[in-house]
Amino acid sequence: ICCPIFAAACHKGRAVLARGAPRVPGPSPGPLPTMLPLSAAVAASLAICAAAGRTDAAAESPSRRLVATNGTGVERLSEHAVRVQEQCDAIQHCYCIKRTPCGWCDTTGKAMLGTDDGPLDADHCPHWVSWADDCATLYCHQGDWAEFRWHLSCAWLPLACLVLWIATYWSRADALKAREAPARSQDGEGTELQQIFLQGAGQEPVRRWTGPTYPEEQINDMFQRKRTFEGFRKGLSCPKELRLQEGASRPYEQNLSDLSVPPGENCESSRVGPHRFSVTLQVALQWRTALGASLVSTAGIMFLSALYLTFLRVAARRLDKEDYNWLAMVTKDFAAVMSPLQTAVSMLLSFYALNRVAWYWSVMMEGFIIQGRSHDIAMIGGVSKRETEEDWRERFRLYRYVTMNFWYAYEPFCPRLSKVGMQPLLDSGLCEPLEAEILKASHRSPLSVTESWIANWIAENLQAESRQQAFQALRELRRGSAVMGALTAQRAPVSFESLLYVVVYCLIAILPFAPSNIDYDNRRAVMEGLHLATVLGDGILCAFYLALIHMLRNLQAPFDDIGAPYDALNPVAILNSTERKLRDYLGSPSAELIAKHGLSALRL
Numbered sequence: 001i002c003c004p005i006f007a008a009a010c011h012k013g014r015a016v017l018a019r020g021a022p023r024v025p026g027p028s029p030g031p032l033p034t035m036l037p038l039s040a041a042v043a044a045s046l047a048i049c050a051a052a053g054r055t056d057a058a059a060e061s062p063s064r065r066l067v068a069t070n071g072t073g074v075e076r077l078s079e080h081a082v083r084v085q086e087q088c089d090a091i092q093h094c095y096c097i098k099r100t101p102c103g104w105c106d107t108t109g110k111a112m113l114g115t116d117d118g119p120l121d122a123d124h125c126p127h128w129v130s131w132a133d134d135c136a137t138l139y140c141h142q143g144d145w146a147e148f149r150w151h152l153s154c155a156w157l158p159l160a161c162l163v164l165w166i167a168t169y170w171s172r173a174d175a176l177k178a179r180e181a182p183a184r185s186q187d188g189e190g191t192e193l194q195q196i197f198l199q200g201a202g203q204e205p206v207r208r209w210t211g212p213t214y215p216e217e218q219i220n221d222m223f224q225r226k227r228t229f230e231g232f233r234k235g236l237s238c239p240k241e242l243r244l245q246e247g248a249s250r251p252y253e254q255n256l257s258d259l260s261v262p263p264g265e266n267c268e269s270s271r272v273g274p275h276r277f278s279v280t281l282q283v284a285l286q287w288r289t290a291l292g293a294s295l296v297s298t299a300g301i302m303f304l305s306a307l308y309l310t311f312l313r314v315a316a317r318r319l320d321k322e323d324y325n326w327l328a329m330v331t332k333d334f335a336a337v338m339s340p341l342q343t344a345v346s347m348l349l350s351f352y353a354l355n356r357v358a359w360y361w362s363v364m365m366e367g368f369i370i371q372g373r374s375h376d377i378a379m380i381g382g383v384s385k386r387e388t389e390e391d392w393r394e395r396f397r398l399y400r401y402v403t404m405n406f407w408y409a410y411e412p413f414c415p416r417l418s419k420v421g422m423q424p425l426l427d428s429g430l431c432e433p434l435e436a437e438i439l440k441a442s443h444r445s446p447l448s449v450t451e452s453w454i455a456n457w458i459a460e461n462l463q464a465e466s467r468q469q470a471f472q473a474l475r476e477l478r479r480g481s482a483v484m485g486a487l488t489a490q491r492a493p494v495s496f497e498s499l500l501y502v503v504v505y506c507l508i509a510i511l512p513f514a515p516s517n518i519d520y521d522n523r524r525a526v527m528e529g530l531h532l533a534t535v536l537g538d539g540i541l542c543a544f545y546l547a548l549i550h551m552l553r554n555l556q557a558p559f560d561d562i563g564a565p566y567d568a569l570n571p572v573a574i575l576n577s578t579e580r581k582l583r584d585y586l587g588s589p590s591a592e593l594i595a596k597h598g599l600s601a602l603r604l
Contacts, residue, residue, distance in 0.1 A: 085113045095140040098132035105129075106136070138317050138523055154313050157535060158306040165299035172296050175287045222407075222572050227429035232396045235587035244580050252573040253364055254566055256283065288566040290554065294546035297508075302539040305512035309531045312520075316527040328520035331513065338507070338514040345507050348500050349548050352492065356555050359490065363558050364569055366484045370409055371574050373477035374402050377454065378585040380470040384461045395586045398457050400430050403579050405450040409481040410571040412445065413488045414559035417571075451478055491556065504545050511538050 088102035091111035097104050103114040106127035112119040116130045129135055141147065224245040231242040286292045312331070315324055381398050385391045404425065411417045422440065425431040431439070439446040451474070458470040491497070515534045519525055551567065554560070558569050 088113050093137075093140045094129055094135035095132050095138045096142075097129075097135075098140065103128060103130040104135065133524055136321050137319065138527055153530065154310045157530065157532060158303060158310050161299065161303040161306045161535065165296070165303050168295045168299045172287050172293075222575065223424050223428045226427070227400070229393060229396050232399065232583065232587060233392050236584070238583075238587075244583065245576060246580070250570045250573065252367065252570050254568075254570070256280065286566070290547040290551035290567070291543060293550050294543055297546050298539050298543040301508060301512055301542040302535055305515070305538040306531075306535045308512050309515065309534060312518075313527050313529075313531075316523040321523075324523060331515075332520055334510055334514035335516045338510055338516060341503070341507050341510065345503050345545065348503065349545070352496075352500060353548055353552060356552050359487065360555050360558055363484065363487045366480055366487060367410075367569065367571060367574055369480040370406065370477060370484065371578050373473050373480055374406055374578050375581055375585070376473035377402055377458075377470055377477065378582045380462065380466050380473065381458070382585045382588070383466050394457070394461055398454070398461075399582050399586050401450055401453045401457060402582055403575075404430055405447065405454060405477070405481075406575050406578055408445065408447040408450055409484060410559065410575075411447075412485070413557075414571060415557075417559075447481060451481075488558065501549065504549055508542055508545060511542055 084101050087100065088097075088111040091097060091100070091102060091104075094104040094106070094111075097111055100111075101113060102111040103119065104111050105119060105125040106129060107125050112125075114120050114128070114130065118125050118128050132138075225242070228242075231238055234242070283289065284291045285295065287295075312327070315327055319327065378398070381395070384395065386395065407417070407425070407430075411420075422431065422436050426433065426436055439449055442449045454474055455471070458467055458474065462470050492500075515531070515538070517534060517537075518529075518531070554567055558567075559571060560568055
């Protein structure tokens with residue numbers, strides 16, 4: 001007796017169990033055989049569960065068939081369906097039918113109990129919504145606390161990015177103020193200039209300048225000692241207080257190992273730094289690096305990205321479905337433009353960055369070539385006569401000429417050197433007043449005048465093979481200085497460089513409005529997702545591109561330690577090393593004198 005009833009109930013409840021499965025075309029199935037009691041019992045149990053709302057499928061489906069059948073198979077609302085209908089009457093918004101057995105009639109603006117085809121106990125509804133995701137809007141008021149939690153989940157990410165942008169902006173502003181502030185300390189008699197080169201932003205200077213006060217742009221490492229003929233004449237027996245400064249506060253090329261040495265350790269004794277991630281990240285985020293200089297812009301892009309994603313979340317919840325689809329189409333168009341633009345930017349940046357870094361290393365190697373040729377001239381000049389006081393004064397003159405030539409080889413390209421002027425050279429003893437007047441009167445640059453002075457010295461004081469070798473070294477020195485000037489003047493074509501910058505900036509401008517990892521057609525996923533990974537990804541990508549642009553722009557001035565102190569080359573470091581070596585070549589006693597007098601030759 002029960003099998004036909006159960007079979008009919010199962011036949012009527014098939015749409016509930018299918019949960020939106022596509023309908024298979026064909027004739028409708030007939031009544032189930034009554035001779036299969038086991039199958040009928042299973043079907044009946046599933047139908048009862050669907051009617052009671054106890055299965056997951058029934059809990060998720062918005063179109064319940066909570067019906068019962070009499071012996072003739074006629075549908076009627078069960079007592080449970082009556083209670084559920086009362087629940088549907090209390091629903092005020094379409095999206096509130098989520099996880100209920102109710103549907104929504106847009107025609108009447110009411111929730112009703114029904115199936116995928118329409119309501120059960122009402123007239124035909126032209127605009128029937130059986131699934132919550134198909135509602136015109138996804139708004140459902142579930143109480144003030146629930147609304148507050150949702151709005152808080154939308155607002156916390158833009159607020160966090162805004163705080164990050166403000167923090168990076170003020171941190172950068174404080175670092176710039178500290179760099180631009182006069183590095184002077186008042187004492188009882190006057191002022192003293194602190195060491196220009198600092199180990200890091202906000203750290204104490206390495207040493208203090210105790211000599212004459214010059215403009216802040218001058219290089220302290222160059223003028224720590226005054227050069228005198230008496231000190232030069234002492235040669236290798238020169239006392240420590242008269243010797244030249246050893247090394248510089250910053251190496252010729254500053255690398256990550258120099259900056260990752262923990263505080264308190266000597267950089268010279270720890271050339272290979274620990275390269276721990278925390279230390280490396282701390283160095284990379286300082287404003288003196290390309291990545292650190294791009295942090296303010298990166299934080300701003302992250303804020304825009306978080307703000308736009310919050311706008312999309314609110315739009316997915318509040319806007320009508322058609323209006324949201326238009327907004328999603330615009331965002332997908334931005335994402336479609338983003339992909340080919342990113343490919344073009346990657347190709348241009350890779351080509352330009354690799355060539356520019358190779359150019360940077362070429363400039364660095366030319367500095368070593370100039371240093372080596374200066375060593376050659378002094379080494380060959382060391383064979384000149386050293387018998388009289390006048391001979392030693394000639395050696396001291398060559399020492400000053402070669403040092404000044406090295407200085408003027410870099411002076412046009414290094415902003416700090418170009419702002420020093422002639423007075424520090426006079427006070428340090430490298431240049432005499434008459435020579436200074438001649439150098440100021442040069443037609444092109446003082447470098448050509450010092451080169452001619454070196455050539456005259458070689459012609460007057462060297463003979464035969466030593467003179468020929470010295471002139472060969474001088475020619476290579478002049479070539480190295482000329483190549484240095486040519487390399488620093490080498491720039492990319494204006495059209496290429498402007499195109500590169502414009503394309504990168506367009507990519508950065510589109511980046512916050514074209515998140516490519518979001519399914520915009522799924523309004524529920526857009527509305528309920530936090531999208532934190534999307535914002536972080538936009539920030540990392542923006543930091544990468546902006547840091548590359550910043551690095552390429554700074555590499556165009558490889559000696560500009562004002563703009564990018566960590567990437568700039570420091571020619572004063574190799575100049576100090578070269579000057580000490582010149583004193584060894586020109587101030588050491590000859591082999592004959594050592595053989596004749598032993599160690600006392602140092603004093604002779």
